[in-house]
Amino acid sequence: MKTTCSPAQVLTAVTALMLAASLVGCDVTAHAFEAVQSAPGIPGRETVDPEAAGDAARALVQLETIPVKGRAPKTGYTRDEFGPAWADVDHNGCDTRNDILARDLIDKTFKAGSNNCVVASGTLADKYTGRTITFVRGQDTSSKVQIDHVVPLSDAWQKGAQQLSDERRMELANDPMNLMAVDGPTNAAKGDSDAATWLPPNKAFRCEYVARQTSVEAKYRLWVTQAEHDAIVGILEICN
Template identity: 75%
Template sequence: MTSLRTKTLSLVALLAFGAVGCTPVADTGSAPAPSSTTRPADVEPSPPTETAPPSDPAAPPADLVAEGTALEQLAGIPIKGRAPKTGYDREQFGPAWADTDRNGCDTRNDILARDLVDIVYKDGTKECVVASGTFLDPYTGATIAFVRGNTTSTAVQIDHVVALSDAWQKGAQQLSAEERRQLANDPLNLMAADGPANGAKSDGDAATWLPANKAFRCEYVARQTAVKAEYRLWMTQAEHDAIAAVLSGCPEEPVPLREGSASAAAAAGAGAPAAEPAAVPAAPGGPVAYANCTAVKAAGVAPIRPGDAGWDPKFDRDGDGVGCTS
């Protein structure tokens, strides 16, 4: 009995304590009392984080400027004023269209062979002189039927991406005669172009002229930047800003690779086919065919002989049993 009475009194006491200690407090909207970890009253709370102001639309996101981009290369180009044109002459850059790569063909025909398709060579020139072909102009997007001739050759011209006059006024005066000759004949600085478009460009830089074909502008200014970096030339502030504005829309545009590299054909022009590449078999074990000696050389199989994969009698113009020797 004593045990039962004791338990009953304990239960009554417990219920009474709960009725007092657990009574809910009405929500008055006031903040709860600070805990022991609450910041002291004399310490100012941190201000709320403000939203960063919008960035300059001409400035590319920093995380997109990767190593090897045209933007990164642009950052290393010196900015100076344009020097006087005094002393400039085309002859300062050596004879026009010299055979600097010693392949037996002049530079103009090398570039036509690189940038045109459906090429027909002039007989007796060992596939050096381009007689006709089809050209997709990257500057305008137009397709041009090229025919060699006194009144027709000018339809497709060879543009110095960095004009020689512009180069002269931005550092080329300090180059050696041989360096200037290389600059004038460097495939990196040369592109087949629509004649009227090339005439409109004249010796302008990116601040005064850009291709009408906007899809090609990123590649165009990237190539100008690469040429100026290669030959230690500078830019004016206006030119630099114009190129930066273009590249802001394509911050991952790569630095154009030099001729002969695996991706050099991509630097020849947006949508402008380069020299015919080596054809690949349509299926494993299928026949190999080359469009011309340019493709044979690009595949690294020149000279080519009867019995070699891809041999065609058209490669042996002089009948000596060996094709694509020059």
């Protein structure tokens, strides 16, 4: 008689399958994750959210496609290597910073005459801290909410971005997947750290955070250090 596995058990099994497949040179397809997303829960017990479990499993598989190397020198890095800050890369008439503010804030107002581009105020449910932050544009207030590169540009430069074309680096700097509106002081504390040296104080967001980092690094063919790789695995394996 077969017993039904919990989502957490399925996620563990999928991870083991991924590791075993990598040893024999096999590709793990999306079919491996169907069980994670459809596995039933156990009555009376908190279960793994299927979407979150699937993201963690996919991130673990994706992580195995990313090379593990040492950090390259920071020589030659400047912010200008990634193009002008907050360019209008999608040609919608609004710069990237305002695009992300408009995406991540609620109850937004816009500066008059800006064609609904320049966000004047709003409310942020900050994922890094779990706090609610009121944003008001102004010389002394705008910095309360900053736009963070989930994979910092300086870190990316030392892990393969210096080998990308100018156009590709600009895409990386303005990619919505790599950008989040977050608490300003927390973003400043993060600096250019990777997952081995900094994680969001809000532990509930750490799974999504490292999964997003993994997706960005895979998309732009960056690499990770061994310490970063191990830190990401340690987070993803306990996502629940």
